[in-house]
Amino acid sequence: MKVGIPKEIKNNENRVGMTPSGVAEMVAHGHEVYVQQSAGVNSDFADCEYEAAGAKLLPTIEDVYGQCDMIVKVKEPVEPEYGLVRPGQLLFTYFHFASDRPLLDAMLKSGATCLAYETVQLPDRSLPLLQPMSEVAGRMAALNGAFYLQKTQGGKGKLISGVPGVKPTKVLVLGGGIVGEAAAKMAAGMGAEVVITDISLPRLRQLAMELPSNVHTLYSSEHNIRKELPDVDVVIGSVLVPGDKTPHLITKEMLKLMEPGTVLVDVAIDQGGCFETSRPTTHSEPVYTVDGIIHYCVANIPGAIANTSTLALTNATQRYALALADKGWKQACKDDPSLKKGLNVVDGKVTFKAVADVFGMEYVEV
Numbered sequence: 001m002k003v004g005i006p007k008e009i010k011n012n013e014n015r016v017g018m019t020p021s022g023v024a025e026m027v028a029h030g031h032e033v034y035v036q037q038s039a040g041v042n043s044d045f046a047d048c049e050y051e052a053a054g055a056k057l058l059p060t061i062e063d064v065y066g067q068c069d070m071i072v073k074v075k076e077p078v079e080p081e082y083g084l085v086r087p088g089q090l091l092f093t094y095f096h097f098a099s100d101r102p103l104l105d106a107m108l109k110s111g112a113t114c115l116a117y118e119t120v121q122l123p124d125r126s127l128p129l130l131q132p133m134s135e136v137a138g139r140m141a142a143l144n145g146a147f148y149l150q151k152t153q154g155g156k157g158k159l160i161s162g163v164p165g166v167k168p169t170k171v172l173v174l175g176g177g178i179v180g181e182a183a184a185k186m187a188a189g190m191g192a193e194v195v196i197t198d199i200s201l202p203r204l205r206q207l208a209m210e211l212p213s214n215v216h217t218l219y220s221s222e223h224n225i226r227k228e229l230p231d232v233d234v235v236i237g238s239v240l241v242p243g244d245k246t247p248h249l250i251t252k253e254m255l256k257l258m259e260p261g262t263v264l265v266d267v268a269i270d271q272g273g274c275f276e277t278s279r280p281t282t283h284s285e286p287v288y289t290v291d292g293i294i295h296y297c298v299a300n301i302p303g304a305i306a307n308t309s310t311l312a313l314t315n316a317t318q319r320y321a322l323a324l325a326d327k328g329w330k331q332a333c334k335d336d337p338s339l340k341k342g343l344n345v346v347d348g349k350v351t352f353k354a355v356a357d358v359f360g361m362e363y364v365e366v
Helices: 020-028 047-052 061-067 101-110 132-149 179-190 201-210 222-231 253-257 267-271 301-327 329-335 353-359
Strands: 002-005 032-036 055-057 070-072 088-095 113-116 169-174 193-198 215-219 235-237 263-264 289-290 295-296 345-346
Touching: 002 061, 020 032, 020 047, 020 301, 032 061, 047 055, 047 179, 047 295, 055 061, 070 267, 070 301, 088 301, 101 353, 132 179, 132 235, 132 263, 132 267, 132 295, 132 301, 169 222, 179 215, 179 235, 179 267, 193 201, 193 222, 201 215, 215 222, 222 253, 263 267, 267 301, 301 329
Parallel strands: 002 032, 002 070, 032 055, 070 088, 088 113, 169 193, 169 235, 193 215, 235 263, 263 295
Antiparallel strands: 113 345, 289 295
């Protein structure tokens, strides 16, 4: 199969869809791999490394889409790419369709097969292709929350750890999944007092046993969240409903419960966001303020640490990408029900129920 790795063109997206090591594996399986020139430079992978791994370099993104049967990316195609996607082409990347109707409409019109990293799901309900980036995003959420608490960034002027004689900050983490756990560990490691919420009591019990003593668990309800907000310094939103739109756990009206300079970090913005006042931002303009509350809603947080993120992502996606290339997507999905759950769009039809339900569209089972 001809496999293409285009350069990401989303704002400040520095990751690349495959490392040179991943390319070498593809070539070893007999596939032709085409990489756009400089696609890996921002992840610290030079063109010569891809050539040494057996890839063929192409000068433009149009060349990659035009020559390849399967496209492996990091982020969803953006508008300039819509017209490059061809009928029957397989796109293997993050899509997050539930929060982006124009993208969904474009992919339906293209006639391509869209297999989304974020909905590939194992029998234990874990999300193997979302997990590595969730771990990165959770850690970065805590770091960014600490950064924007600085007075020079519009925050309260607090050091997240405090110092002897001065109390540490309070961090509220909404959602006890992979992102939430990573955020809580990082914030706790920096010395903050952390409260993490979830609606699953078994998960809360697990977190209570595994997390440091400065992390406290709390059952997630509107009442409990409201009680935490008056003295919180950073809120990290990390709720995920696979493939579906994220519920708003903090409304605009609830902002008035918080002190000015409080920082909201919405890691769930790809799926619509945990906060009613959230809207996607970019690494070049990461924050905005509503009613004195700082909102950090960057939709590709791991793009800031592209080398680590690309290595972690390829580690997770490699075996699935190989299966798709070796067998074709139909046979690969027949053989692996977990991979089949990644099918969101096939032949102009929505094939993931949560996405269809969000937009009131027809769902067609694959």
